[in-house]
Amino acid sequence: MFLALLPFALVIAVYAFGSAERLAVNPNDKLLPGWTSFVDAIDRMAFQPDKRTGNYLLWTDTYASLVRLFAGVASATLFSLIFGICIGILPIMRATFAPFIAVIAMIPPLAVLPILFIVFGLGETAKIVLIAIGVAPFITRDIALRVEEIPREQIVKAETLGANSWQIITRVVLPQIWPRLIDSVRLSLGAAWLFLISAEAIASQSGLGYRIFLLRRFLAMDVILPYVAWITLLAVIIDAALRLFQKRAFPWFAGGRS
C-alpha cells in the first residue's frame, strides 16, 4: 500500500516544488498554480453558481459528459453483445461479418467524426455515435473470441441434456459471457473517454472536455488541472465499480481464474 502511494506522493512533491519555484520568481505565473489557486478554482467551479448561466459548472459538465459516455458505451455494449455472440456461435455469421468487423475496427473513429457531425448534426447524437463506433468493433471481436473459447464439450454436453439452440445461448453461452463482457467494457473505457473528450473539444456547449479546451485559451491551469484529476478519478471509480460488480455478481468467474 505504501509502495503504491509512493509514486503519487512523488509527483505531488515535484509539482509543489516546481510551483513554489515559479511563483517565487513571478507571483502571477499561470503555468503551475499553487494550492490556494486550485482551492479557489474548485470552489468557483463546483460550489458557486456560474454568473452567466447560474449553473454549478463542474456538476453540469460532469453530468453532460457522463450521460454521453454511458449512452455511447451502453449502446456499443448492447450491439456488441448480440453481434459478438452471433459471430462466435454461428459459422455463417462468422464467415460473413468477421472480416468486415476486422476492417471496420481499423478505421480511426476520429476520422469519421466530421461525417458524423454532417449526418447527425452537432448535437448529442454525433458524440454518442462516435463513442459507440469507437468501441463497438473492439468489444464485438472480443466477445466473439470469448464465445469461441467456450469448450466444444460444453455445447455437446448441453445437447445431450436435451438443450435446443436457444437454451444453449441463454443458459450456457450468455451467462458465461457476462463477466467477460465486463472485462471487455473495462478495457474499452479508456478509448471511450478519449472519443468523448475529442468530440466535446470540437463541438459542444458543455462537458468536461469542452471546459478544458475552452479554458485552454486563458491558460487557466488552475481549473484545467483539477478537471483532469476529476476525469481521472471518475474513470478510476467506474473501473473499480465494474470490477466490484463482476466479483460480486459472478463469484464463479473469479474462482475459475485463480
Add this chain to the structure above:
Amino acid sequence: MTTISIRDVWKEYDDQVVLERVSLEIEPHAFVLIVGASGCGKSTLLRMLLGQEQPSRGEILIDGTPLPPEPGPDRGVVFQRYSVFPHLTVRENVTLGLEFGQAPIAGRLFGGARKRAIAEAEHYIELVGLEQAMDKYPSALSGGMQQRLAIAQALITKPKVLLLDEPFGALDPGIRADMHELVIKLWQDSKMTVFMVSHDLSEAFYLGTRLITLDRRRNRPEERERYGASITHDIPITRRRENRHRGIKLAEGDVL
C-alpha cells in the same frame, strides 16, 4: 432394454480413413470398453455414437431405429474435461438437464416444478456422493469431484446409453478406483448401456462386460492414410464379474 447395432461403419476425413468396417451388435445392459492406441479412432467411434459426428458409410441403430444426426438426451456423455458448466453450482449443474427438457423457451423452471426438479437433482447428487458440495462451483471441486458431478448431470435425463470418453484419465489412482466402484454401481442399478473409452487395459478388464480393441491392420507409413482402424478383438468378459460382485478390487496396473 436397449440394443445397439453398428453396421459396417466407416469414417473418413477427406482422404484419410480413420475407421473401416466396424460392425458390432451390443446386447442390452452391456458395459463396453473400447481400448486402442492413440489416434486409432476410439474417440471418433464414441463421437459417432454420440451423434456429434456422422459415419461416412454404414449406419448405427439404437433399438432398431437409426441414430439421429445430433446429440440428444437419450445418450449421456462424460468427457475427460470441460463436461460441467463452470457458471453453475453443483445443484444447478444437475438440475439443468431437467430444465432443458421441461422449459423449452425459458430454459428455467419456477415454483413447484422447480422444487421437484431440484429434489430430483439432489437425489442424483447424493448418488454420486457430492451432497456436501451442493452449492459449490466446479472451480472449487477436485478433478474427481468434477467427474462425479459430470456423471450425475448425465444421469438425470435417464439416458439409454452413457458414453464415457476417458473420464478418469486425469485422476489419481486412488480416486480412480473410487470412481470405478461408483460407475459399476450406477450401471448395475440401471438399465443403461455404457460405452467407455480407455487407455488402461486393467481398467478395461475390470469394468467391462465386453472389451473392444481397435487397431490398424496395416500400419506402414505409406498405407496409414488409406487404411483405417477396425475391430481387432471383441472379448466378452465374464470371469471377472463374480469378483466384482464380491467387491474384490484389482490393484492399479495389475496384469490380467
